[in-house]
Amino acid sequence: xxxxxxxxxxxxxxxxxxxxxxxxxxxxxxxxxxxxxxxxxxxxxxxxxxxxxxxxxxxxxxxxxxxxxxxxxxxxxxxxxxxxxxxxxxxxxxxxxxxxxxxxxxxxxxxxxxxxxxxxxxxxxxxxxxxxxxxxxxxxxxxxxxxxxxxxxxxxxxxxxxxxxxxxxxxxxxxxxxxxxxxxxxxxxxxxxxxxxxxxxxxxxxxxxxxxxxxxxxxxxxxxxxxxxxxxxxxxxxxxxxxxxxxxxxxxxxxxxxxxxxxxxxxxxxxxxxxxxxxxxxxxxxxxxxxxxxxxxxxxxxxxxxxxxxxxxxxxxxxxxxxxxxxxxxxxxxxxxxxxxxxxxxxxxxxxxxxxxxxxxxxxxxxxxxxxxxxxxxxxxxxxxxxxxxxxxxxxxxxxxxxxxxxxxxxxxxxxxxxxxxxxxxxxxxxxxxxxxxxxxxxxxxxxxxxxxxxxxxxxxxxxxxxxxxxxxxxxxxxxxxxxxxxxxxxxxxxxxxxxxxxxxxxxxxxxxxxxxxxxxxxxxxxxxxxxxxxxxxxxxxxxxxxxxxxxxxxxxxxxxxxxxxxxxxxxxxxxxxxxxxxxxxxxxxxxxxxxxxxxxxxxxxxxxxxxxxxxxxxxxxxxxxxxxxxxx
Amino acid sequence: xxxxxxxxxxxxxxxxxxxxxxxxxxxxxxxxxxxxxxxxxxxxxxxxxxxxxxxxxxxxxxxxxxxxxxxxxxxxxxxxxxxxxxxxxxxxxxxxxxxxxxxx
Numbered sequence: 001x002x003x004x005x006x007x008x009x010x011x012x013x014x015x016x017x018x019x020x021x022x023x024x025x026x027x028x029x030x031x032x033x034x035x036x037x038x039x040x041x042x043x044x045x046x047x048x049x050x051x052x053x054x055x056x057x058x059x060x061x062x063x064x065x066x067x068x069x070x071x072x073x074x075x076x077x078x079x080x081x082x083x084x085x086x087x088x089x090x091x092x093x094x095x096x097x098x099x100x101x102x103x104x105x106x107x108x109x110x111x112x113x114x115x116x117x118x119x120x121x122x123x124x125x126x127x128x129x130x131x132x133x134x135x136x137x138x139x140x141x142x143x144x145x146x147x148x149x150x151x152x153x154x155x156x157x158x159x160x161x162x163x164x165x166x167x168x169x170x171x172x173x174x175x176x177x178x179x180x181x182x183x184x185x186x187x188x189x190x191x192x193x194x195x196x197x198x199x200x201x202x203x204x205x206x207x208x209x210x211x212x213x214x215x216x217x218x219x220x221x222x223x224x225x226x227x228x229x230x231x232x233x234x235x236x237x238x239x240x241x242x243x244x245x246x247x248x249x250x251x252x253x254x255x256x257x258x259x260x261x262x263x264x265x266x267x268x269x270x271x272x273x274x275x276x277x278x279x280x281x282x283x284x285x286x287x288x289x290x291x292x293x294x295x296x297x298x299x300x301x302x303x304x305x306x307x308x309x310x311x312x313x314x315x316x317x318x319x320x321x322x323x324x325x326x327x328x329x330x331x332x333x334x335x336x337x338x339x340x341x342x343x344x345x346x347x348x349x350x351x352x353x354x355x356x357x358x359x360x361x362x363x364x365x366x367x368x369x370x371x372x373x374x375x376x377x378x379x380x381x382x383x384x385x386x387x388x389x390x391x392x393x394x395x396x397x398x399x400x401x402x403x404x405x406x407x408x409x410x411x412x413x414x415x416x417x418x419x420x421x422x423x424x425x426x427x428x429x430x431x432x433x434x435x436x437x438x439x440x441x442x443x444x445x446x447x448x449x450x451x452x453x454x455x456x457x458x459x460x461x462x463x464x465x466x467x468x469x470x471x472x473x474x475x476x477x478x479x480x481x482x483x484x485x486x487x488x489x490x491x492x493x494x495x496x497x498x499x500x501x502x503x504x505x506x507x508x509x510x511x512x513x514x515x516x517x518x519x520x521x522x523x524x525x526x527x528x529x530x531x532x533x534x535x536x537x538x539x540x541x542x543x544x545x546x547x548x549x550x551x552x553x554x555x556x557x558x559x560x561x562x563x564x565x566x567x568x569x570x571x572x573x574x575x576x577x578x579x580x581x582x583x584x585x586x587x588x589x590x591x592x593x594x595x596x597x598x599x600x601x602x603x604x605x606x607x608x609x610x611x612x613x614x615x616x617x618x619x620x621x622x623x624x625x626x627x628x629x630x631x632x633x
Numbered sequence: 634x635x636x637x638x639x640x641x642x643x644x645x646x647x648x649x650x651x652x653x654x655x656x657x658x659x660x661x662x663x664x665x666x667x668x669x670x671x672x673x674x675x676x677x678x679x680x681x682x683x684x685x686x687x688x689x690x691x692x693x694x695x696x697x698x699x700x701x702x703x704x705x706x707x708x709x710x711x712x713x714x715x716x717x718x719x720x721x722x723x724x725x726x727x728x729x730x731x732x733x734x735x736x737x
Binding site: 597606607608609610614617 | 652655658729730732733734
């Protein structure tokens, strides 16, 4: 039944081509065509699911040298494929409303279909090289879509930034893959095949050494950091908000940023059997990002950017969960992936309801200009509220069942590890949980309560209910997804051959399990006091050093542009372009000198036939004389 | 020795006649005929060498070369005639100095 597996990827690809062709002539059908093919991909994912629960699908053909191409769909991949196609379908349906007046909407829908195709191909590909190909395709589509409104200078700049920053991660991916290939080429025929890597990770660690495998894992983590916008390379995501809001939803929920987490989960066994520093790096990068993005999210006023920072923060939780594996075992992947799925659902919901706000607000994104939208846009704001509840892990919602277990697991990690280093992930994650509550309810109160603070907000109206149907579907899932927590954990849990690594759903003492709820309550009431009752209007902290520090995102962007770009990259590129010019000139000079020498000597060609014959005869006589002289000597 | 130098003498004489014709004539057809005479002198030389140095040895290389030279001479005169016809169509006469413009 592997044909259905291939169709998961092929149907959105056909959708991409057909949307371009049909949309050129029947523009209003383009959204429906793209959505139909995404729906097909969802159907094929569900059909494949029933095959995968019996045994994984592995169907591959020789590509070049000893690299195979093919599909490998196991429990992890099929969960991801179902999630991607489902959320992408919902976003496509909402985009039919959101993009209805755009003159280039057939291009938009074609690109989102290609984006989904790239992500689904990434999920099901059986080889790291093939995975990298789709990885790049996803990056390209994100570039195209972020810069979709290319007439906005901010949008084109953001598109370039997203493309260039993620290139850093891609370089890391190539380096890691190359080291892996040359380390294993004497051991096996196809060293980059994913099924081989994950089923033989322990023997690979013995064959090439744990430290070298750890270095490879660090490089692959670098790729995930670039794609999933983790701490040093997170700078592209907030700027990527310049694209259409549905694109932001697609990038942040279903495709693109989850690819990094998926890569680490995919190669989980490689990380696990490598030297311990690899897994610890995953945990620290993830948990620190969760903390950092939460702090920056506190001071941003742009609604979409707050959601962007919350995405970075939640992705940090996912990576941190996977990084906890040395203590809590294979269930770490289940924790991370469940948070990934639930995050995809409620973040798509949040982004699309923010998109509905922006339609009503004529694309004004400043939360301080909104206010009082609950009365004017009740349905949208209720959906937004449900998404916010899931984001802050309110008991009973999807976020509660997906995020709090990560915190409990980090507590177990802390109690089981002897040194202070084990304390850091728990510390970062628990503070991050408080920060999540603070920035989420800050955003919600600014948007929804109080009096309207602009004329646009006074006239805002709900979109038609038919357009909000996808959001309603997502909000239902955001509320009830926790039902599938235990089945999901046992379904996604990776197969490992060490008994030590099989611990079930994490538990913690009662004072730890109630701690996130207490922090949630604290955050809620603090925000209610400051933003619900509009105390923030009388505050002025904009001159304090800590506000400036956070507002400028800890000067990370400044570090990249002022120091690294201007002081390092620009001089280097100037030096290289000087070298290049010299080289170009030397090549051109060679050609032009040849031409001018030729034009000098061609005057010998008089065109008089007798001259030629005379020269011929004289030359012949001279040659004969020379030969005679040589013979005489 | 006497024999080969006699043949060589005839060949050199033919060559000189051909060369004289090429240098002095301006009409294309005459030049072509002169060139043919020069080629034939070379062929005669080849045959003379073959019949003198390789007599009785069973070697036929000089004669094969002579055959090649005849073939090449025919082809060359065909090409030359084609060019001259083109010149005739263009100018109405065959004067080699008309082609003086065909240079850089």
